[in-house]
Amino acid sequence: MNGEKKINVVLAGQGNTGKTSVFNYYTGLHQHTGNWAGKTIEKLEGTLYYKDYTIDVLDLPGIYSLTTLSAEELISREYITKHKPDVVINIIDSTNLERNLIFTLQLLELECPVIVALNMIDIAKKKGITIDIDKLQDIINTPVISTVASRGTGLTDLMDKVIELKEKKHDRGNLIYGKEIENCIKQLLVELKDIELPYPHRWIAIKLLEKDNEIVKIIRELKPVIIEKTKHLESRLEEIHGHDSSLVIADERSHLASQITREIVTMTPHKKMSLNDWLDIITTHRFSGYLVMILIVGAMFFSVFSFGNWLSSGLDKVFRNWHEWWNNNIGITFIAALGWSAIEGVLALIQIALPYILPFYIFLYILEEWGYMARISFLMDNLMHKMGIHGKGCISFIIGLGCNVPGCLSCRIMESKRERFITAVLVTLVPCSAVSVIVFGLVGKYVGLWWALGLYLFATAIIFIAGKISSKILPGEPVELIMPMPDYKMPQLKSILYQTWEALKEFIYIAAPIVIISGVIIQAINLAGWMPAISTFLSPVTVTWLGLPAITGILLIFGILRKELILVMLAAYLGTTEFAEVLSSQQMITLAVVSMFYVPCVATISVLWKEFGWKKALAVCIIEIAFAIILAGIVFRLLNFVF
Amino acid sequence: MNTSGKIKSIIDMQDGQSGIIVSLHGGRNLTKRLADLGISPGTLITVLRKSLFAGPVQVEVSGSRLVLGRGLASKILVEPK
Numbered sequence: 001m002n003g004e005k006k007i008n009v010v011l012a013g014q015g016n017t018g019k020t021s022v023f024n025y026y027t028g029l030h031q032h033t034g035n036w037a038g039k040t041i042e043k044l045e046g047t048l049y050y051k052d053y054t055i056d057v058l059d060l061p062g063i064y065s066l067t068t069l070s071a072e073e074l075i076s077r078e079y080i081t082k083h084k085p086d087v088v089i090n091i092i093d094s095t096n097l098e099r100n101l102i103f104t105l106q107l108l109e110l111e112c113p114v115i116v117a118l119n120m121i122d123i124a125k126k127k128g129i130t131i132d133i134d135k136l137q138d139i140i141n142t143p144v145i146s147t148v149a150s151r152g153t154g155l156t157d158l159m160d161k162v163i164e165l166k167e168k169k170h171d172r173g174n175l176i177y178g179k180e181i182e183n184c185i186k187q188l189l190v191e192l193k194d195i196e197l198p199y200p201h202r203w204i205a206i207k208l209l210e211k212d213n214e215i216v217k218i219i220r221e222l223k224p225v226i227i228e229k230t231k232h233l234e235s236r237l238e239e240i241h242g243h244d245s246s247l248v249i250a251d252e253r254s255h256l257a258s259q260i261t262r263e264i265v266t267m268t269p270h271k272k273m274s275l276n277d278w279l280d281i282i283t284t285h286r287f288s289g290y291l292v293m294i295l296i297v298g299a300m301f302f303s304v305f306s307f308g309n310w311l312s313s314g315l316d317k318v319f320r321n322w323h324e325w326w327n328n329n330i331g332i333t334f335i336a337a338l339g340w341s342a343i344e345g346v347l348a349l350i351q352i353a354l355p356y357i358l359p360f361y362i363f364l365y366i367l368e369e370w371g372y373m374a375r376i377s378f379l380m381d382n383l384m385h386k387m388g389i390h391g392k393g394c395i396s397f398i399i400g401l402g403c404n405v406p407g408c409l410s411c412r413i414m415e416s417k418r419e420r421f422i423t424a425v426l427v428t429l430v431p432c433s434a435v436s437v438i439v440f441g442l443v444g445k446y447v448g449l450w451w452a453l454g455l456y457l458f459a460t461a462i463i464f465i466a467g468k469i470s471s472k473i474l475p476g477e478p479v480e481l482i483m484p485m486p487d488y489k490m491p492q493l494k495s496i497l498y499q500t501w502e503a504l505k506e507f508i509y510i511a512a513p514i515v516i517i518s519g520v521i522i523q524a525i526n527l528a529g530w531m532p533a534i535s536t537f538l539s540p541v542t543v544t545w546l547g548l549p550a551i552t553g554i555l556l557i558f559g560i561l562r563k564e565l566i567l568v569m570l571a572a573y574l575g576t577t578e579f580a581e582v583l584s585s586q587q588m589i590t591l592a593v594v595s596m597f598y599v600p601c602v603a604t605i606s607v608l609w610k611e612f613g614w615k616k617a618l619a620v621c622i623i624e625i626a627f628a629i630i631l632a633g634i635v636f637r638l639l640n641f642v643f
Numbered sequence: 644m645n646t647s648g649k650i651k652s653i654i655d656m657q658d659g660q661s662g663i664i665v666s667l668h669g670g671r672n673l674t675k676r677l678a679d680l681g682i683s684p685g686t687l688i689t690v691l692r693k694s695l696f697a698g699p700v701q702v703e704v705s706g707s708r709l710v711l712g713r714g715l716a717s718k719i720l721v722e723p724k
Contacts, residue, residue, distance in 0.1 A: 064676070064680060096707040243684070246675055254683045257705070378699055379694060379698075381710070382694065385698075480714050481711065481712035481715070482709065484680075485708035487708075
């Protein structure tokens with residue numbers, strides 16, 4: 001390529017600012033994702049070739065501050081201070097200027113070269129917000145460019161500015177805080193003079209006054225006197241302001257942000273309520289909000305499942321022909337059969353990914369971009385709270401109803417590790433579309449629709465109890481919901497397709513290897529003729545305790561691959577799809593209960609493994625197997641009173 | 644600031660009512676997190692709506708809309724206007 005000169009650019013900003021759109025616009029064709037060292041937090045990097053420059057762009061996680069409260073925040077500030085990028089582009093949501101400016105002030109404190117991108121300026125205009133860009137530029141002494149990232153407007157200007165800033169360094173000077181704070185900073189700067197650290201001295205002083213754990217620890221090791229001095233200064237600040245010194249600094253920033261906003265923003269108040277206001281009221285109302293939610297989520301599942309069933313059965317016919325072709329042309333040897341089971345693993349993934357997960361993701365991203373997901377979190381927070389997690393977890397549950405794999409992956413939206421784990425474990429108990437096939441194909445069809453729906457209610461109760469128990473036994477405090485409420489906005493087709501593609505790719509990458517390998521292993525056991533021995537071995541559990549036919553043992557082993565195989569193999573072994581002829585009603589319900597809970601499928605196990613380590617993944621599997629068997633045995637005995 | 648009779652938590656305010664934040668009851672991490680979102684003493688906060696069954700509270704503060712969990716909201720004390 002022609003890029004001789006290199007520039008390192010970092011994108012920083014809060015969530016919902018359009019940061020991802022900016023990143024995709026610049027690096028759409030040259031992206032690679034990885035993880036931050038030792039973390040499960042995604043690291044997005046890309047390259048742009050522009051005007052003789054090779055510009056490396058790094059997208060930092062969307063965060064609300066540069067403190068060390070979360071792993072994402074720590075990563076971001078460590079990256080900026082240690083790697084000293086040439087330019088940091090701070091992307092701001094123009095409709096939430098004041099809140100975003102608080103973050104900008106923290107970036108400026110790091111004394112790195114910053115360009116502010118006032119994004120979504122079109123929406124701000126529509127809302128009657130006019131921003132004096134020149135004045136903002138003057139006040140913070142930093143270049144400001146207005147952009148509409150979803151349409152690419154202003155992004156060329158922004159890159160030109162990046163090059164300009166890289167070529168000619170400019171000394172910005174610092175923003176001045178209140179007199180007492182500046183006084184404290186000045187005194188600390190004297191002490192810090194001979195300290196050699198990658199951070200700017202003024203920033204260290206501010207962080208010391210903010211009682212930042214990380215910085216206090218570092219300074220205590222280098223020069224403990226400074227900590228004594230800081231304590232002294234802090235108590236003076238606290239005396240003047242009447243609250244904790246860490247808050248004094250944070251308050252100072254937020255007041256400065258609101259002062260700047262007052263100076264640069266002119267509001268033209270709307271006389272009429274906008275469509276956005278109406279939609280917001282209806283969708284978050286204490287009654288109509290829930291009604292709308294049930295309608296939207298219900299419509300989503302209905303259309304995804306009808307489309308999915310149609311496409312899946314179509315694919316099934318095609319793949320069956322392939323299987324025949326394979327048997328006729330490759331032969332029916334041991335190796336050929338193993339080869340086919342590897343191919344079958346791939347086909348099975350396609351059969352889940354294309355008909356179900358693809359349309360499901362498209363729906364989800366439309367709702368997400370539109371701004372509806374935040375409304376669901378708001379409406380469901382109270383109920384979720386009773387399980388020990390907050391409202392955002394509901395989104396993972398909804399995704400889990402489609403497929404547990406993306407459901408578990410989506411737990412990354414939860415703030416703490418503890419929350420992430422609890423949510424993921426609960427998602428593995430959510431009946432996914434494959435389990436629904438069993439529940440409706442067996443219980444719904446032969447015992448009654450109400451029994452099938454009752455099983456869903458039963459699953460809800462189990463998830464609820466499991467949530468209560470796990471939030472009790474796992475150490476740590478529950479995190480409360482703090483979430484910006486985005487305005488409704490038109491979803492962008494390009495961004496939805498892009499996100500769907502990325503999510504689908506991740507699903508295949510994680511699930512494919514383990515699904516194929518375990519498929520081949522189970523097939524090998526089957527072909528070696530060990531299955532009858534295994535079903536005999538498992539019969540104390542399956543026959544004696546659960547009251548099911550002995551072949552259930554084999555079904556449950558295949559079910560680990562994909563849950564709907566339980567039904568498919570049942571038909572194959574019995575030689576009929578008229579299950580009522582061979583199974584009693586209580587046997588069908590018992591089998592459905594076991595299938596629902598007994599173990600996450602291999603693809604889900606691999607996600608748990610990747611996200612939480614093999615120990616936790618194994619523990620979840622063992623606990624769920626034991627739990628499901630005990631539970632289903634009890635259910636079987638209780639059902640004796642009914643039937 | 645001897646107006647303790649009037650001071651109340653935002654969960655006790657009516658939908659649409661505003662007030663000036665007087666104090667935040669909570670650990671340092673929590674109050675800092677709130678300050679980073681523009682919720683700090685001296686700021687005007689408006690309760691937009693509360694959800695059913697004592698759920699979270701939707702507020703508007705410094706021009707942004709936020710949703711706060713119930714427990715969190717109960718720790719924000721304001722002087723209603």
